[in-house]
Amino acid sequence: MPDAVVITLVLLVLGALIALRAPIFVALGFSGMLGLYLLQGLTGLEQIPISLVGQLQDFALVAAPMYILMGEILSVSGLGQDLFKAAHRWLGRMPGSLGASAIGASTVFGAMSGVSISSVAVVGRMSVPEMLERGYKPSFASGSVVASGALAMLIPPSLMFILYSSVTGVSIAALFAGGIVPGLILSALMIAYVVIAAKLRPELAPAPAERFTWAMRVRALVRVIPALVLILLVLGSMYTGLATPTEAAAVGALGAMVVVGVFYRSLTWANLRKALLSTTQVSGAVLAIVGSAYIFTQMLVVARIPERITAFVAGLDVPAYIVMLGVMAIMVLLGCLVDAGSLLLVVTPILVPAMSALGFDPLWLGVLIVVNLEMAVITPPVGLNLYTMKSVVPDLDLSDIFRGIVPYIFIEAALLAVMIAVPGIATWLPSVIA
Numbered sequence: 001m002p003d004a005v006v007i008t009l010v011l012l013v014l015g016a017l018i019a020l021r022a023p024i025f026v027a028l029g030f031s032g033m034l035g036l037y038l039l040q041g042l043t044g045l046e047q048i049p050i051s052l053v054g055q056l057q058d059f060a061l062v063a064a065p066m067y068i069l070m071g072e073i074l075s076v077s078g079l080g081q082d083l084f085k086a087a088h089r090w091l092g093r094m095p096g097s098l099g100a101s102a103i104g105a106s107t108v109f110g111a112m113s114g115v116s117i118s119s120v121a122v123v124g125r126m127s128v129p130e131m132l133e134r135g136y137k138p139s140f141a142s143g144s145v146v147a148s149g150a151l152a153m154l155i156p157p158s159l160m161f162i163l164y165s166s167v168t169g170v171s172i173a174a175l176f177a178g179g180i181v182p183g184l185i186l187s188a189l190m191i192a193y194v195v196i197a198a199k200l201r202p203e204l205a206p207a208p209a210e211r212f213t214w215a216m217r218v219r220a221l222v223r224v225i226p227a228l229v230l231i232l233l234v235l236g237s238m239y240t241g242l243a244t245p246t247e248a249a250a251v252g253a254l255g256a257m258v259v260v261g262v263f264y265r266s267l268t269w270a271n272l273r274k275a276l277l278s279t280t281q282v283s284g285a286v287l288a289i290v291g292s293a294y295i296f297t298q299m300l301v302v303a304r305i306p307e308r309i310t311a312f313v314a315g316l317d318v319p320a321y322i323v324m325l326g327v328m329a330i331m332v333l334l335g336c337l338v339d340a341g342s343l344l345l346v347v348t349p350i351l352v353p354a355m356s357a358l359g360f361d362p363l364w365l366g367v368l369i370v371v372n373l374e375m376a377v378i379t380p381p382v383g384l385n386l387y388t389m390k391s392v393v394p395d396l397d398l399s400d401i402f403r404g405i406v407p408y409i410f411i412e413a414a415l416l417a418v419m420i421a422v423p424g425i426a427t428w429l430p431s432v433i434a
Contacts, residue, residue, distance in 0.1 A: 003039070003303045003304070006035055006038045006039055006303065007035070007300075007303055007305065009034075009035075009038070010031050010032075010034060010035040010038075010299065011031075013030070013031050013034060014027055014028070014031040014296075017030065017031065018337065018338065024289060024292075024338070024339055024342045025285075025288040025289045025291070025292040025293075025342075026292070027292075028289070028292040028293050028295065028296045028342060028346070029291070029292035029295050029296070031296060031299075032292065032295035032296035032297075032298065032299045033045060033048065033295060033299075035296075035299035035300075035302075035303070036048070036295070036298065036299045036302065039299065039302050039303060040302060044299075044302065047298075048295055048298075051294065051295075051298055052291050052294065052295070056287060056290065056291055058166045059246060060162060060165050060166045060172060060245070060246065061162065061166050061287070061290065062246050062249070063157070063162050063172065063245055063246040063248075063249040064159055064162050064163075064249075064283060064286055064287075065279060065283035066246070066249030066250050066252065066253045067113075067114045067157040067159065067162070067249045067252060067253075068113075068114065068115060068159070068279050068282050068283055068286075069253045069256070069275065069276070069279040070112060070113070070114075070157075070234075070249070070252040070253045070255075070256045071109075071112055071113030071114060071115055071118050071256075072118070072274075072275040072276075072278045072279045072282075073253070073256040073257055073260050073267070073271075073272075073275045074109070074112050074113070074227065074256050074259070074260065075113070075118055075121070075122045075275070076260070076266065076267075076271040076274055076275055077259070077260040077264040077266045077267075077271075078264060078266060079109070079112075079122075079224070079227055079260075079264065080105065080109055080122035080123050080125070080126060081126045082220070082223045082224050082227075083104075083105035083108050083109055083123070083224055083227075084101055084102060084105040084123060084126055084127050085220050085223075086105075086217075086220040086221050086223065086224050087100070087101035087102075087104035087105045087108075088101035089212045089216055089217045089220045090104075090217055090220075090221070091104060091191075092208050092210055092211075092212050093208065094195050094198075094208075095195050095198035095199040095202075095205065095207065095208075096140075096194040096195050096197065096198025096199075096204070096205040097208045098127065098130060098131045098134060098136065098141075098205070098208075099131065099136070099140065099141065099144040099194040099198070099205060100144075100191045100194045100195055101127070102123055102124075102127040102128075102131070102144050102145050102148065103144055103145075103147075103148040103187060103190045103191050103194065104187070104191065105123045105127065106119050106120075106123045106145065106148035106149050106151055106152075107148065107151050107155065107183070107184075107187040108224070108227070108228070108231075109122060109123060109152070110148075110149070110151040110152030110153075110154075110155045110183075111152075111155050111156065111157075111231050112157075112227060112230065112231060112252075112256070113152050113157075114152055114153075114156070114157040114158050114159045114162075115152055115159055115282065116149045116150045116151075116152045116153050116374075116377050116384070116385055117149070117377075117384050117385060117388045118152070119148075119149040119150075119151070119152045120145055120146060120149030120385050120388045120389055120392070121388055121391075121392050123145055123148075123149065124142075124145040124146075124149070124388070124389050124392050124393060125392045125393070127141075127145060128141050128142055128145055128389070128392075128393045128396070129393060131205075132393075132395075134205075134206060135205075135206040136204065136205045136206070137203070137204050137205070137400075137404075138396055138397065138400040138401075138404070139400040139401070139403040139404030140194075140197070140198075140204040140205060140404060141404070142389050142393070142396055142400060142401045142404045142405075143401075143403075143404025143405050143406075143407065143408060144190070144194055144404075145389060146378055146385045146386060146388075146389050146401060146404070146405050146408075147190060147378055147385075147405060147408035147411075147412075148187065148190055149385050149388075150374040150377050150378055150385055151183055151186060151187055151374075153340070153370055153373060153374050153377070154179045154182060154183040154186065154367075154370055154371060154374060155179055155180065155183035155184075156176035156177075156179055156180065156235065157176065157234065157248075157249065157252065158175075158176065158179055158370065159286065159341075160340065160341070160344060160369075160370045160373060161175035161176060161179060161366065161370065162245075163286075163290065163341060163344055163345060164344060164348060164366045164369065164370070165366075166290070167297075167344075167345060167348045167349060167352075168348060168352050168362055168366065170362050170363055170366055171245075171363075172245035172246075173238050173239065173245050173433075174363055174430040174433075175363065175366050175367070175430075176235070176238070176245070177239070177429045177430040177433050178363055178364070178366070178367045178426045178427065178429065178430050179367055179370065179426075180429055181425055181426070181428065181429050182367060182371060182415065182419060182425055182426055185415065185425070186371075186374075186411070186412070186415055189411050189414075189415065190408060190411060193407055193408070193411060197407070226259045226263040226264075227259060230252065230255045230256060230259055233251060233252070233255055234248050234249075234251055234252040234255070235248070237251050239433050286341065289339075289341050289342050289345065290345060293342055293345030293346055294345070296346055297345070297346065297349045300349065300350065301349070305350060306349055306350050306353050306354070307353075309350055309353075309354050310353045310354040310357050312354075313354040313355075313357060313358060314354075314357045314358065320358040320359060320360070321420060321421075323355075323358060324355070324358075324360065324368075324420055325417075325420065327351060327355070328368065328372055328416060328420070331343070331347065331369070331372045331373075331376075332372060332375055332376075332379075332413075334347070334376075335372065335373060335375055335376025335377075335379060335382075336376070336379050336380070336381065336382060337381075337382060338376075338382065339376070339377075339382055339384060340373040340374075340376045340377050340384075343373065343376060344369060344370075344373060347369075348369070351365065351369070352365060361423065361427060363426070363427060363430060364423045364426050364427050367419070367426035368416065368419060368420065368426070371412065371415060371416050371419065372416060374412055375409055375412045375413065375416075378405050378408060378409065378412075379405075379409060380402050383405075386398070386401050386402065386405065389401055
């Protein structure tokens with residue numbers, strides 16, 4: 001059977017399985033195995049176990065469950081509430097202060113979690129009900145948390161960067177550094193939007209009535225200092241060369257236990273069991289997707305799809321940046337249909353060789369892809385952050401959640417366009433640290 005026919009059939013099967021709501025690892029794995037069988041017969045299927053073991057033994061992947069454990073332990077400590085309270089006391093005089101505070105809390109919590117849905121769940125659980133109680137419009141309240149929760153994908157330690165590194169071999173430390181500046185810019189843009197929108201349209205968010213003294217602000221800040229020190233410990237051990245990114249993940253997991261157990265005194269056996277169980281579930285889901293995506297990628301390699309796309313792209317008689325804009329636009333559309341992790345694992349082996357042939361830096365491309373995927377997790381109909389928000393605040397209507405996220409999609413798209421025009425936003429800090 002010709003390769004083109006096989007690939008067409010495989011893509012149709014994959015699309016059908018996704019449309020039927022099959023788990024994404026089942027859709028990718030089954031489609032990949034079907035393609036390998038049609039291309040190589042039983043020989044292709046016999047190679048799958050060996051290839052899977054080799055892929056999942058990648059040392060970089062060990063960091064993923066460690067960072068997930070770090071975030072899960074911190075999530076049971078009440079830290080999210082403390083972060084929200086501290087941010088609110090420092091930003092309380094601003095219009096839309098509760099929304100801005102939720103974004104600030106999500107930014108800091110994202111620097112300890114690396115998983116966007118965890119950030120949405122932890123920060124959304126206490127911030128959105130309070131905003132609704134104070135008279136905030138449901139769409140305005142939920143949008144700030146759903147969008148800022150996605151910052152966990154960009155601000156280190158990011159699970160997406162770990163997966164990208166496992167596929168491309170680009171340094172995890174460099175990718176983490178590359179995500180810091182764009183992540184902080186994006187957080188600032190989101191806060192600016194909330195403040196300006198609340199100022200221009202007071203019906204979205206009533207003016208704050210509280211007045212906080214400097215003593216109250218300092219006390220709230222002191223409560224979160226141990227967690228902020230933990231962030232510095234993880235990143236500092238990595239960039240000073242004392243630990244590899246994987247070892248820094250272990251430092252973070254152990255440090256989280258110390259912070260929650262000693263400073264917050266909430267590391268009970270019940271909370272530890274809850275954190276370990278959640279870590280196992282999330283890690284298992286991630287590794288299942290990694291394995292199935294690798295099977296699908298192997299099928300694409302056997303069909304020489306990356307080589308053919310690289311040759312096609314290199315032969316285009318258009319400016320390289322136009323090609324990049326087209327690729328990003330296609331990824332935005334795909335992100336509406338496929339979850340972020342699966343999309344990254346499938347497209348990266350295809351895009352990196354093709355874009356590298358045009359002279360683009362794989363590090364820069366990795367940061368662009370993750371910014372793009374941030375839109376995927378907040379875009380219907382598949383965006384996981386949207387449904388996480390609905391699950392933690394069931395009284396919200398999905399239509400309000402969808403409506404509230406629209407301005408942030410434009411903010412993300414604007415940042416993506418600026419980063420394409422100014423690569424230094426992503427590459428400057430890694431070059432300084434290196």
